[in-house]
Amino acid sequence: MHQNLTATPSAKEFDRPDLYINRELSWVEFNRRVFGEAKDCRHPLLERVKFVSIFDSNLDEYIMIRLAGLKDQLAAHVISLSPDGLTAEEQLAVVRELQAPLIQEVHYYWLNDLIPLLAEQHIHIMDYEQLNEGQRASMLSYFEREIFPVLTPLAVDPGHRFPHISNRSLNLAVSITDPSLKEPRFARVKVPPSLPRLVPVPVLSENAHTVAFVWIEQVIAAHLYMLFPGFDVWESYPFRVLRDADIELQEDEASDLLESIEQGIRERRFGSVVDLAVNPSMPPRIRSLLLDNLEITENDLTIIDGHLGLSDLMELYSLERPDLKDPPFTPRQPAALRKEQNLFTTIREHDILMHHPYDSFNSVVDFIRAAAHDPQVLAIKQTLYRVGTHSPVVDMLLEAIENGKQVAVLVELKARFDEENNIEWARELERVGVHVVYGLVGLKTHAKAAMVVRKEEDGLRCYVHLGTGNYNATTARIYEDLCLFTCRPDIGADVTNLFNMLTGYSRQRSYRKLLVAPIGLRRSISECIEREIQLQKEHGNGRLIFKMNALVDPEIIHLLYRASQAGVSIDLIVRGICCLRPGIPGVSENIRVRSQVGRFLEHSRIFCFGNNGNEEIYLGSADMMQRNLNSRVEALFPIEDPVLCEAIRDRVLQPYLADTVNTYELLSDGVYVRVKPEPGEPLFDCQAWFIKHPLIEPETEDNGFGTSALPSGS
Template identity: 40%
Template sequence: MKLFKSSDLIRKSKYISRDLSWLRFNYRVLDQARDSGRSVLDRLRFLGITASNLDEFFMIRVGSLYNYLDYGKLRVDYSGLRELPFRRKLLDFAHRFVHDQTQTFTQELRPLFTKSGFDILGVSELTEVEQKKADGYFKNTVFPLLTPMVYDSYHGFPLMMNQLLVFGVVTRMNPEGPEEGQERLTFVQIPANLARFFELQRKDRVIFVPIEEIVRANLEKLFRNVDILSATLMRITRNGDFTLEESDDIDVDFIQEIQLGLKTRKRGRVVRLEVEPDASNLLMNVLKERWKIDNGNVFVINGLIDLKGLNQIVRHPSFRDKLPRSMSPVQPLSLPPGADENLFEYLKHHDVLLHHPYNSIDPVVKLLEQAAEDPHVLGIKQTIYRLADDSRVSAALLKAAENGKHVSVLFEVKARFDEERNIREGTKLEKAGCFVIYGVSKYKTHTKMAMIIRKEGEKVTRYVHIGSGNYNEATSRFYTDVSLLTTNDVYGHDVSEFFNVITGHSQPDDYEYLITAPKDMRQQLIQLIRDEARNAKKGQPAGIVMKMNSLEDRDVIDELYKASKAGVPIRLIVRGICCLRPGRPGLSENIEVRSIVGEFLEHTRLFYFHHAGHPKLYSGSADVMVRSFDRRIEALFLIVNPQLMREAINILYFNLKDNYNTYLMREDGAYIKRQPAEGEPLFNVHKEFYFKNYGLMSDSALYDDYLVKKSADVPDGEAVSPSEDSLIAGEEIVLPDEDVEINGVLELPTLVETPAEPLAPGPIPPVIAEDVENV
């Protein structure tokens, strides 16, 4: 038997670890917070996003790792590592990230606060007048909400809520008391409905006092006649990964199951403990024992705990003019000014492609609002995944039902962290007379489509909207997405059949313009890739450009490797997770991977296949992930209108041309920020789309400029995240003498190390968790 270090196994694998890839994505977001070219407030905004991302990562992805352990499920990471060594590497990477995140805040950003018109100060740094105001705030608002909870032989261990700030206070009775010298541990949770910072106005700036500092300064008011030995601030993250115990029984009560899961989430296993330095031994021993966590799950924060709260500063009214202002949406090229006043009339004869946020979502919302009032509209069918607060979309559907239209809505109540909102909105529509379906058994409905059925003379016309983004007016302002408005009969027929599948019991043989999951999306994408490989072998023009959020499915990755070996130039624009290794000799030399991270969140999915000079181009809701193909209801749509295809190709062209927000992926999984070449003008894709026109699109020679010509190699330079070589922990792996392809399923390496401590099963059912989507 040959011995290999785990780092050798990781390098040997032709796949990048999904979870380590995600952490590298968060490093790219952190790089925005480090960008001295941005304003301080904008950098704080990105720093807060990294904290929000990391919270969700621990709740979902790290939570899922413990699901496997708690229920005895075997899991092997894409890198080939079993659960325990992989978890150690993952937590080690997370510790490095938190260290860099904290340093960014304390060393790079905090020194700039005063010049920017604000400060974060402790109570002792306030003036006497300011301290009196802070004391008054504590007395009148904070103190009545605090509930000290002692833990001893008479009082059980208190339930601590997910992601709340909590003080662990060690006290001792005064010498003259009856219990002299006895130490007690008490927990004081700071309620979530208190603002993260107490705000004070000075002449020249706004002062923000962290709520924990106000509580800390007044703890003696909660502990009368006892000595406070230590008071340590902490914050826990619980496993938030749950799923339905779904069955084929059509009577399964999805709402009841979801509500039960939401309650379970509040009591899930603790997967992370953030704590101040120098915590007492009593506190740490109790917490580790109660929650069955080890040092890898404990993050000592030498700075502000819960950086998400920085959003309160970023959104302060005094600083509105200090944040970058996005440009106003421009008129869609395929929708003339004024045409949206009567969209039914315009769409009878024209298709429209919208590219958000550069084009407003208003035409989509207006179409629904016009449909609600139009006497010729017979019905509306729509899928909904995430809605905005005070949603105009929901209001339009409600009005349509009140006006006697037949309204069918599939509300996906399994949309993570929007479950309660969707249940609430669905119930409201149901009471108004809408036909509401709360999800589909065994699948999450992630596709975004709507169809309006309108009587026009002797015929019925179907107005279709289908795209990559949610029906959410708020996120459409900073998520990039593509969507199509059309009355093309083929789209109408396909979408009608698709609605019959998800709301009824139907399995159509084929769609003409749609590729759907879980039907055969993986197989169809693989066939399109194989067609390009075949054309390349014949000497015909071939090329692939894919833009997506995440690339994780191994079957598709393997097919891309084969196409690369066949000589197909492949350009991948993957914002987040990418499990494919680009540029490996003999495997992926013709594949380039880049990630665009900047002002807007890249949410668009586009799949371009050159097809011997007759391109096929799809857009839609799906990423190239196992969950998208096997556990979700998804749809990609073929763009057939030549003018709209030019627009979509231009989107890919601009993405590949960007040299301002782009990070190039190395073979080892690390990313390098792309810089303009000598003499190359700066090209910021998040600005240039506001100025696009048909003249520019005539120059968008995607194939000639980015497929025929090989792009420059990934430049040397400092990576924005740790490489594989820096993630070596030294574990040894026993492998058979013969060469084994690590595929995570069959040939499993054996780890030589001491066994882990036993872990008590938690309440969460075993599932494969989903990817973090909120950035």
């Protein structure tokens, strides 16, 4: 695809489109890697089904946000090019070209591989035509009892306008005829989203594990005659619609941000249609009727030979079949936090680093709980981005208010697809007297920080929790993240200033230790990369190891290319989108890019600079994207304890770089290939290794010193 990429250093060389991978195509490749996990026989069967569901859910969100954005650019006649030189129209075309066969491959694999494998394990996914007479009688009873009362058939004719088709809804397009007039009529029936997509079917079997399911839309289709008495029902066809789900806010014109976002949520229901998914069996006349009334073209049509909306397969994961799932594990509590002493005393003794989900998130909840009940605590301040529907962290903040603490919380209302949930939490917190702010105009607050102000013998002391992930007890079980407890005065002062900026009128322009966006994060990261370039020239030991979710920002990519040209050894662990093209002679031959997709979602951001043998390590919330560096409040925090730096280097980064189970390597042509062990070497699964090995060895953790090197095997 990209040939003759050899380059020589020059001032303008980085303006070449062939040095960049298109962001949209990189995302398609990421979702391809997710599907790759569904095909990996090393995963238990229900885990593989879960990856199909994740693939489809990812695809929905991508279409609703990114493809919708490209269509908006096209409609607005935006002529700017992506770094790889493509217009919005060209990007739409190439994404559709790559995505269509991938979607078909996923559905083919589900139908022809996973469904038979599930049947072998006594989990039968059936079509209605496969049901016997007794099972059909049971489905009739279920339809009359559970489905029929909530269905609303909507006719389409001169007296009935074409109905609104809600986002992500599954529907049936029904063709009926009035026997007396012989005129075809059209109706739409929405599949109730409140009911299970997979309806349990009674089945006789000697095996206690045997279960069977049929698709709810097929149950509805089989009983449409009950919805249209007096009419002949000729045919029905499923279809699914995705709409533009991005909320556009004019924040500088909004008098009340919360009300503006609520209005945006309401308007999102009526976003323009971006994609219509249908089966190939749908006749052209019905397809055309849908396209015309949804005001889209054939370019916005996805034809899927299989079941629509495979994200609903997550329902199968709730089955009580532990033999078909990853073995459960109990997250550990670091030895330092198992001491029979006050949590704040422990943090005063030394910094505490935690690695979720391997270390229990309960310790974070315990930190807020301790603050809520400690009589010496005066105030708690915290950012909340995605906290979930049932939040023990918020429960502790509510208890803190009851106990007379001053509590201030920034609730980021603009967290995409969590807006409604966050609005509810904001109102609940305000009701009990929490000082709630919604963030800064024009900036999304993505930093993860909590601060406890405690009165002690020598004065006030700030205890701080800083992390790479959200204060969400549910996702903390499956998201990989790192966090730090500390009471270092400089960091405490910085976090104090950060909260003052978020809640008041502070225009803080510099920080002692934190790297804060949009103020100085870009500059600081750039200076650290420049330092490695200089160290490479002086000592030949320039070293960079970055772990992040996405690498898109052109300026950072330019710097990494320059560092590679200078000979700096660079390892990038980028889970998702990566626009940097590694391995180009004369430009990026010293850069290696890996992506890890496995049991847990890799979410931590780590920036490790060799610094002439004295590693400088930052953790935090920011990816290297324009939005993170320019349009969000982000915070990277330093790891200053040498023991913890060593732990991150040897017991976090090195296992990632040694992994041969979850890792893909990015080639210069934009293709990802699975990393395999050297001949004769065993497979090494870093996530399995993290489950077994704590960050700090227990025998040394009590003193806050010592860590062991990465073992040679898993």
